[in-house]
Amino acid sequence: MQKKFLQIWGWPIVLAVLSTFGLLAALLGTGIWHWLSWLSLAVPLAMIWYYTWRKPQA
Template sequence: MKALWNALGPVWAWPVVIALASAIGLVTALLGDGPWDWVSWLCLGSVTGACVWLGWGRGR
């Protein structure tokens, strides 16, 4: 199991985190109200921020 993590962990760790944040943000935006709106904004905003940050970093 450790060998598998050493092989795949560095490649897939951040994509999995971004996918989970996107899924949590979308589900809470659709099903929740009140405080759940803040959770959805936080999750989806962090995904957007990460994409913008990485996009600007790649262009330099």
């Protein structure tokens, strides 16, 4: 059961953690934290872009 749970919810959990970290880093930090927030918030956007524009598998 554990493997099936992680197969289904693994990436959404990773994206949620990255988004939360990015928002908190942008809100609470300065300097390098702003760069880390940009990077962590760009990952979900890159995945959205990839899955929107890839060719469907037949």
